[in-house]
Amino acid sequence: MPVAVTSILTSMVTSSTVHTEALRRAPVTGTALQARKKRPFLLDLYSTSVGKKYAMAISGIAMMGFVLFHMIGNLKMYMGATALDHYAEFLRELLYPIVPKGVMLWILRGGLISMLFLHLHAAWSLTKLNRHARPVKYQGARDYQVAKFASRTMRWTGIIVLAYLVWHILDLTLGVVNATGTNGEFVTGEVYNNVVRSLDRPVVAAFYVVANILLGIHLFHGAWSIFQSLGWNNPRFNNWRRGFATAFATIIVVGNVSFPIAVIAGIVK
């Protein structure tokens, strides 16, 4: 490495006050592998930053799958109350009668919840690692060359989407924050009515729109990033990776944002 001795010696000639402590060699870590504790290989992989990126990517793919099918399922809204409610019932009956009603749905939910926690844990630990990697920030202004708004705001868009997810479950799964009053009460299974009653509130509709745009921004970087993190890099399809992420994010945003707008505009009522 060119950094080494010559330049440091030069500096010592030009300045007599060079601190000697910075010149001390760190321990040689080429032997770190032998010193490490034996662990099951998946835990071993997850203990490193590259392994955590794999966890981010794989859990990301699982949740992208969910987001896509959730959006497609919701399009049933445009076919009327019966179609949407029937679809919701179908989800409960997945794999019935191999398994009792609702069991398959809970297996899927369990998978998604664990993927979410994996995504959060990996994001949390990587953020911590990255903060430690630069304890003293640049004192002058940074001039980023290529880093996009989406990539620079992943943590913020992620946190806001998480808050939205909690609200969304309280609203349309549990009905806790669903609207009450003249339009009637939340009824589990009457999906169509529940959606219309909730999104009829302009503030809630606006929140849904904003949260879904932020989800789109998150996906715009995340869906591209997956390829790099998983080492899926090939000149044959590299040009398609950006296009895939843009298309995926756009489809999700257009679909999801259309629902609150349709309710507010009275197309779905």
Place this chain on the structure above:
Amino acid sequence: MSHLKNLTLKVWRQSGPKDAGRFETHEVAEISDEASFLELLDVLNEQLISENKEAVVFDHDCREGICGTCSLMINGVAHGPQRATTTCQLHMRSFKSNDTIVVEPWRSAAFPIIKDLMVDRSPLDRIIEAGGYITAVTGGAPDGNLIAVPKPVADAAMDSAQCIGCGACVAACPNGAASLFTGAKIAHLNRLPQGQPERYKRAEAMVETMDEHFGSCTNHGECSAACPKEISIDVIALMNKDYRASKFKSRKEISRG
């Protein structure tokens, strides 16, 4: 024809690793368009010495863009505004007269500041020590083309081998990650036949050594934009792939691909 420029420099001064440090503002008058950035600092230092002040300490060596010794965050960009250029090859024609130029050292937990603009980049050496070589009895120089390497493979390996280890990727990365450096060093050897026997051991050891010092990659691409050798983030994907393989592949069965 040469143009002369007057520049204001906001330079980071720090007496040692423990000092808090501060910006110091200096004027440099009538500097030639043909002067390199390091020559600008030389002129400033002559000025400081004549005023009986301490010269600014900065790293430099070959001054022809191949050694990787010079560094500097110039106006918030590693190696300054010109793409694919080291600080020593950056010239005053990239600036306008009366510009204020902010000069800072690389900032990373792994790169402690020795003095002023000089940092200790030896953690990059630790990564190389972990596996950035091939273990072989080299003997005399072998005949050319004794080991056949397809041209595209040789080209790709050469693209990675261009890395001069300056640390601009770490400096530019919002996360202080060294993935581009480590990826380049891994890709350089892992793409070539000579690198195959130790391929996965190398990826494993180098990535885990990297983890002891640096942050993680979030795919911003700032590293590649700052790289004076324009190394592509493709090498990071290859690093990730080979690291995964180092955990999953049975080393006894590796010849089956």
